[in-house]
Amino acid sequence: QQPVQSPQAVILREGEDAVINCSSSKALYSVHWYRQKHGEAPVFLMILLKGGEQKGHEKISASFNEKKQQSSLYLTASQLSYSGTYFCGTEGSPGSEKLVFGKGTKLTVNP
């Protein structure tokens, strides 16, 4: 079952912050975050494991609340290069390797 992402789309001005949420109706073992630019393949940003710490990638960080079965991606001081569609992928149990993605959040950063 696909995780649910919110919002579906967000428009920012350069330097502003954004939060993208990902929630699942099932217990989660791990959450992955990817960014896809138009016409390109998705690119890995980070992975959060159950019982693990908050991860960071440049000015992009994420958290994982296992009890609430939710993850959030934080983009601070956004840059033009952050524009793209962000996907969360969730894995329900260790060893399954069944990574299921949400429908994506389209982020547009304007000058």
Place this chain on the structure above:
Amino acid sequence: NAGVTQTPKFQVLKTGQSMTLQCAQDMNHEYMSWYRQDPGMGLRLIHYSVGAGITDQGEVPNGYNVSRSTTEDFPLRLLSAAPSQTSVYFCASSRDRGEAFFGQGTRLTVV
């Protein structure tokens, strides 16, 4: 390193025709997956494999077959193409549930 290579990049099929989408990786990854991407639907898992000789169904497996005879290759077969299978197809590979590397995609149109 070539990474994940998908062929062809573009394909037009007539309804009822069959074809195989090729995917090869040179990173010795155990895990490989096929996704389809449709507007507003995100990435949906078709089939995945945790190693040579082992495959399993994802969210939308109907109309597709896979096999994994080697670690490197994971072809996706469309048995009888339908217009509903018009989509962009991505193959991905990963090691130990880590970062997934995506191929550049195959844009398939069924007329």
